[in-house]
Amino acid sequence: MSSSLDNFFHDPTDANTLSEEQRKKFEEWMSRILVDPERISSMIEKALHEGMHSEWEEESIQHKFKVGSYYPSMIEHCLRQQAYTYTSPIPPSKEDLAILGEGRAIHELVAMALRRSGLISIEGREVVVELEFGEGAKLHGRIDDLLLIRLTDGDSEDFRLFIPLEIKSISALPEKPRESHYYQLSTYLLARKFPMGVLLYWAKRGGGVKAFSIPRDDVMQSVLRERVLELHEALTKNLLPQKEASINRDFIQCERCAYSETCNPFLIEKLPKASQIALFDIDSVLLDSLPRRRAAMKELGLSPSLRASDIHDKELREKFWELYNSPKYAELDVLIEQGKLDFYKQLELGRAPVGISSARHDNIMEATRARLANLEIPLAHLIVRESGNYDTDIVFKTKWVLRLEGNYEIVEYFDRDALVSSEILKSIRRHRQKKSEVSLEQKKD
Numbered sequence: 001m002s003s004s005l006d007n008f009f010h011d012p013t014d015a016n017t018l019s020e021e022q023r024k025k026f027e028e029w030m031s032r033i034l035v036d037p038e039r040i041s042s043m044i045e046k047a048l049h050e051g052m053h054s055e056w057e058e059e060s061i062q063h064k065f066k067v068g069s070y071y072p073s074m075i076e077h078c079l080r081q082q083a084y085t086y087t088s089p090i091p092p093s094k095e096d097l098a099i100l101g102e103g104r105a106i107h108e109l110v111a112m113a114l115r116r117s118g119l120i121s122i123e124g125r126e127v128v129v130e131l132e133f134g135e136g137a138k139l140h141g142r143i144d145d146l147l148l149i150r151l152t153d154g155d156s157e158d159f160r161l162f163i164p165l166e167i168k169s170i171s172a173l174p175e176k177p178r179e180s181h182y183y184q185l186s187t188y189l190l191a192r193k194f195p196m197g198v199l200l201y202w203a204k205r206g207g208g209v210k211a212f213s214i215p216r217d218d219v220m221q222s223v224l225r226e227r228v229l230e231l232h233e234a235l236t237k238n239l240l241p242q243k244e245a246s247i248n249r250d251f252i253q254c255e256r257c258a259y260s261e262t263c264n265p266f267l268i269e270k271l272p273k274a275s276q277i278a279l280f281d282i283d284s285v286l287l288d289s290l291p292r293r294r295a296a297m298k299e300l301g302l303s304p305s306l307r308a309s310d311i312h313d314k315e316l317r318e319k320f321w322e323l324y325n326s327p328k329y330a331e332l333d334v335l336i337e338q339g340k341l342d343f344y345k346q347l348e349l350g351r352a353p354v355g356i357s358s359a360r361h362d363n364i365m366e367a368t369r370a371r372l373a374n375l376e377i378p379l380a381h382l383i384v385r386e387s388g389n390y391d392t393d394i395v396f397k398t399k400w401v402l403r404l405e406g407n408y409e410i411v412e413y414f415d416r417d418a419l420v421s422s423e424i425l426k427s428i429r430r431h432r433q434k435k436s437e438v439s440l441e442q443k444k445d
Contacts, residue, residue, distance in 0.1 A: 065085055065086045065089060067232070067235045067236065068136045068137055068138065068232065069138055069140045070082070070137065070138070070139050070140065070228055070231060070232070071139070071140065071141055072131075072139050072140075072141040072183065072184040072187035072188070073141065073180070073184045074180075075139060075183055075184075075187070075224060075227055075228065075231075076179050076180040076182075076183040076184075076227075077180060077245075077253070078243070078245035078246075078250070078253060078254075078257070079227070079230060079231050079234070079241035079242060079244045080240055080241050080242065080243045080244055080245070080259075081244075081245065081253075081257050081259055081263070082231055082241075083231060083234055083235060083240050083241050084240075084259040084263070086235055087235070087240075088259070088262065093258075102169060102204065103167075103168075103169045106169045106202050106204075107144060107167050110167050110200065110202065111125070111145055114145075114147070120147050120148070121147070121148045122145050122146070122147060122148075123146045123148045123162065124143070124145070124146035125144070125145055125146070126142045126143070126144070127142060127143040127146050127164075128140075128141075128142055129142070129143060129187070129188050129191040129192055131187050131224070133224075133225045133228050133229060135229060135232065136232070136236075137229055137232040138228075139187045139191070139224065139228060141184065141187060141188065143164040143165070143166070143188050144164075144165055144166050144167050145164075145165040145167070146162060146163075146164055146165070147162070147163045147164075147198075148160060148161070148163075149161045149162075149163060161195075162194065163196060163197055163198055164185065164188045164189065164192070164197040164198070166184060166185050166188070166197065166198070166199050166200070167200050167202065168181055168199065168200070168201050168202070169201075169202045169204050170201050170202065170203060170204065171203070171204055171205055172203055172205060173201055173203045173208050173209075173210045174201060174210070176212070177199045177212045177214065182199070182214065183220075183223075183224065185197045185199055185214050186214070186216070186217060186220040186224070187224060189214070189216040190216065190218070190220060190224070193216075194216060195215065195216055196213055196214060196215045197213075197214050197216075198211050198212065198213055199211065199212045199214060243263060245257070246263075246265035249362065249386040250386075251265070251386060251403075254266070264407065266403040266404065266406060266407060267407050268354075268380070268381045268407075268408075270381070271352055271380050271381060273407050273408070274407070274408065274409065275408050275409070276350065276351045276352065276408070276409050276411045277351060277352050277353075277354050277380075277404060277408045277409065277410045277411065277412075278343075278346035278349075278353050278354070278410075278411060278412040278413075278414070279354050279355075279356055279401070279404070279410055279412070279413045279414065280339065280343065280353060280354070280355050280356070280379075280414045281355075281356060281357065281397075281414060281415040281416070281417075281420075282355045282356065282357035282359075282368065282372075282382075283357050283359050283360070284415055284416035284417060285336065285338075285339040285342070285414045285415065285416060286335065286336060286339040286340075286355065286372070286377060287333040287334065287335065287336065287339075287368075287371070287372075288333065288335075288336055289359075290334075291329075291332040291333070292329040292330065292332045292333055293308075293324060295329045295332055296320055296323040296324040296329060297320065299323060300316065300320060302316075302320075308320055308324075325360070325361055325363065325364055326363065326364065327363065327364050327366070327367035330364060330367035330368055330370075330371050331367075331371055331374075333368075333371050335375045335377065339414070340375075340377065342414055343377055346412060351411055351412065352380040352381075352408075353377075353378075353379055354379060354380055354381045354382075354383065354404070355372070355379045355381070355382045355383065356382075356383040356384075356397060356400060357382075357383070357384050357385070358385055358391070358392075358393040358396040358397060359385070360384040360385065361384060361385050361386075361387070362384060362385075362386055362387055364384070365382060365384045368382065368384070369382050383400050393417075393420065394419075394420050394423055394424075397415075397420060397424060398423065398424060398427050401413075401424050401427055401428060402427060402431055405428060405431050405432070413425065413428075
């Protein structure tokens with residue numbers, strides 16, 4: 001009889017029938033396992049990762065990135081990111097593999113549930129579609145499931161409707177379809193001339209579901225064609241497309257991108273790498289926005305001395321913020337004299353002045369830049385809050401400090417909030433310490 005743990009537990013023979021020698025060997029072996037039980041859990045983790053990676057490798061053989069054949073699930077993403085997947089492919093991380101596996105499992109669960117309902121039949125799975133654009137470029141993808149829905153009108157006559165279903169697992173259910181998913185499903189509708197399709201979202205937290213019916217939009221043909229041909233032209237000419245996510249200020253996409261280090265989206269075009277930076281908070285150091293606030297209050301018929309927090313009517317408060325954060329009154333911002341002195345001192349020291357504001361948004365960025373230029377404050381770069389960013393003031397500024405530190409040296413930070421200044425300086429020190437430790441490790445290797 002074998003003394004392996006696997007065979008022992010699966011052998012129907014009573015353990016009491018083991019010979020003395022077999023029992024002794026087994027107990028010695030078991031004692032070694034119990035000395036280091038983590039060995040078993042590590043073995044399971046390793047086996048799971050290697051198995052998922054093996055499955056990915058097998059699937060990727062059938063879905064190699066080939067110039068001219070592009071993927072509907074990616075075409076809305078940053079063009080530079082897409083180009084890197086063709087020129088410098090990176091294997092998926094453990095997290096990526098887990099997400100892929102989870103999505104596949106949810107897909108199987110949804111398909112099984114639809115079949116069991118008896119209301120809808122699945123006529124095809126992983127249905128291949130291609131949308132040609134000429135010039136050797138096309139979108140090539142696979143519909144998750146092709147559904148057949150039978151409808152009956154008032155005369156009891158049956159009609160059949162084929163509908164492509166795209167299933168997406170997501171952390172929380174969205175209020176509307178995500179743009180990348182809309183592009184993907186639109187490709188399938190246009191390629192096969194389906195009148196409509198459905199995007200089905202499955203919330204991984206709680207298991208809620210939400211479905212969106214998407215009608216075919218023929219205008220999307222030209223939208224998709226433009227993106228595909230721009231990507232195709234760059235790749236066929238051995239060029240890289242623009243850093244689209246960075247240009248569009250979609251910085252979350254940049255931070256999550258596997259090619260962020262290669263692309264370096266936070267390198268400021270007009271500022272050479274390794275430059276020394278002096279970072280100025282716009283609203284507490286350089287500009288006094290009180291006149292702008294008063295003008296917005298006055299336009300709404302409110303007392304100019306009123307604070308936004310004193311406006312109790314929700315609709316009126318929203319109108320105030322919309323007016324205050326518009327470019328309309330940006331020219332009323334007043335230069336703070338001490339800020340001006342600090343600014344020019346940094347210029348004399350050869351440091352590049354960069355402005356930052358968590359209170360200003362994209363729509364007022366150019367007006368702010370123009371106002372500062374008129375006040376003879378020539379910033380090297382201006383950072384404001386991008387759309388959809390709801391970080392607190394300190395989180396917003398800390399993120400940008402660490403992004404800038406990847407390419408530059410922040411030698412001065414100006415902010416009237418002592419707590420913010422303290423936290424920012426701590427973050428800089430921690431970042432540099434970590435960078436130094438990594439550098440030492442690399443030298444040892």
